[in-house]
Amino acid sequence: MNKFNSIIAIALLAVTFTACKKDNEEPVIVVPPSDxxxxxxxxxxxxxxxxxxxxxxxxxxxxxxxxxKSFNIGLTSDGKFRVVLNASYQTTAVATSKSDINAVTLAAPGTTVNLNHDITDPLTNSLVDYWDGDITKTAFAEVSATDAENKVYLLSFEGSKDKDKWFKIKITRNGSGYKVQYARLGETTIKSLDVVKNSDYNLVFVSLENNKVVQAEPxxxxxxxxxxxxxxxxxxxxxxxxxxxxxxxxxxxxxxxxxxxxxxxxxxxxxxxxxxxxxxxxxxxxxxxxxxxxxxxxxxxxxxxxxxxxxxxxxxxxxxxxxxxxxxxxxxxxxxxxxxxxxxxxx
Incomplete structure (x- = not known):
């Protein structure tokens, strides 16, 4: 076989392979939006x-x-590190003055703010995420890359309005994800969860009551x-x-x-x-x-x-x-x- 014929044979083989590959590919089905x-x-x-x-x-x-009631907080999956409260669970939260979760106790909670807010006091809107959904107007500050800058927060929700039922919680960055440390305010054993971001979702949700990551939103x-x-x-x-x-x-x-x-x-x-x-x-x-x-x-x-x-x-x-x-x-x-x-x- 001369050089010219060899080139033709190789070209025909490539075309045949490409055609077979296309024939074997699954068709892409685009579903039209509902009317x-x-x-x-x-x-x-x-x-x-x-x-x-x-x-x-x-x-x-x-x-x-x-x-x-299946979750307590949500953590953003985008490039930011934000924490949102479960607005459907009567959730309120406030930052303490401390960054060491072990230093926050029932006797010394690090704040005098009462999470059982007074509806007549407009200042209590700082205990919730603002209702317009602006992710920068949340009860939690953005999670800092510097661990010491992340404060311990107190968190209350429906059915947990007594102070000894409140959670103390500290959230830090863990690589591209989060580390969540928490316990009831009167407890000394600290639980911990590593939470990985998922870009398919707005938020990854955490149940403090059940010590696990849960899927709430589609x-x-x-x-x-x-x-x-x-x-x-x-x-x-x-x-x-x-x-x-x-x-x-x-x-x-x-x-x-x-x-x-x-x-x-x-x-x-x-x-x-x-x-x-x-x-x-x-x-x-x-x-x-x-x-x-x-x-x-x-x-x-x-x-x-x-x-x-x-x-x-x-x-x-x-x-x-x-x-x-x-x-x-x-x-x-x-x-x-x-x-x-x-x-x-x-x-």
């Missing part, structure tokens, strides 16, 4: 009307639930809004424990806007109207604005029919969203709100 649906959220269990946090992904018509691209019991603004600037609170996935780049039906009705709102609204990344864009509360006797209340919402997901899909019912006052059931959404622009 819209109506969902009844599963927030209610036999235990209570607000036992779960419910996460909703519009593009896949899916919801996922997590026990709202992957960061797998949910748009959540419904839950949560910490919110009392109206006095202080924290208040609130049922039926709706958050957007602001850490997952979701944005949203509220629209008045006086401007445009839900049915009439289309893609051409998107240019006239301003999207926000605030976690509480929806918050409590979608419904009215029942009376102290538990009567009345209902979804607001004069507002709806526009949501832009992480893939650029835009949905309009309205709430149909959530309580007996509007024909619904507490703990099982009904939402309706429609795709108006494909990403």
């Amino acid at each position: 819209g649906s109506t969902l009844t959220l599963s927030g209610k269990t036999a235990e209570s009307n607000y036992a779960n946090v419910v996460y909703v992904d519009f593009s896949s018509d899916k919801q996922a639930t997590a026990d709202r 992957v960061k691209t797998g949910w748009d809004i959540s419904w839950s019991y949560s910490t919110y603004n009392s109206g006095l600037g202080s924290p208040y424990w609130f049922q039926d609170y709706v958050s957007i996935n602001n850490l997952g780049t979701i944005t949203a806007a509220k629209v008045s039906t006086a401007t445009k009705t839900y049915a009439a709102f289309t893609e051409t109207d998107i240019a006239n609204i301003t999207f926000s990344s605030s976690r509480d864009v929806i918050g409590s604005t979608w419904r009215t509360s029942p009376s102290q006797a538990g009567t009345g209340g209902g979804v607001k029919t004069d507002v709806f919402y526009v949501i832009k997901d992480s893939a650029g899909n835009v949905y309009k969203l309205k709430f149909n019912s959530y309580i007996s006052g509007d024909g619904g059931e507490r703990g099982k709100p009904v939402i309706e959404y429609k795709l108006i622009k494909k990403g």
Whole structure:
């Protein structure tokens, strides 16, 4: 075989191999986003009307639930080292004056702040993460690369309001992850957890009560809004424990806007109207604005029919969203709100 024929043979072999390789590859299937649906959220269990946090992904018509008491803190998985409190578990926290966790005791807690806050005192908003979801406005300072700069914190939550049930907790960096040291305030045996970041998720969650890392949220691209019991603004600037609170996935780049039906009705709102609204990344864009509360006797209340919402997901899909019912006052059931959404622009 001469040199020319050898080159042709090698070329034909390469083409044949490439063709075979392509034939054997699995086809890439792109699932189009949902055109819209109506969902009844599963927030209610036999235990209570607000036992779960419910996460909703519009593009896949899916919801996922997590026990709202299944974790105490979340740790960011991005390039920062931030700590967030479980807002659905009445969680409060405060920094002590000490960086040695063994030096923080029931007799000398390192702070005089009472974690059982006074709702009439606006200064107690420092005990919670701010409700707009700004990751820089959290009760915990960012975890420093210098261990000695990281203070010990005291942490309380629903059912642990007595001081001897509070946790003392110190969080430091551990390579690209975290080390979490903690114990009840009256205990001397310190537990420890090494926590690895996971870039598929906004947060990695830790249960101090069960000494383990838990999965609470879906992957960061797998949910748009959540419904839950949560910490919110009392109206006095202080924290208040609130049922039926709706958050957007602001850490997952979701944005949203509220629209008045006086401007445009839900049915009439289309893609051409998107240019006239301003999207926000605030976690509480929806918050409590979608419904009215029942009376102290538990009567009345209902979804607001004069507002709806526009949501832009992480893939650029835009949905309009309205709430149909959530309580007996509007024909619904507490703990099982009904939402309706429609795709108006494909990403």
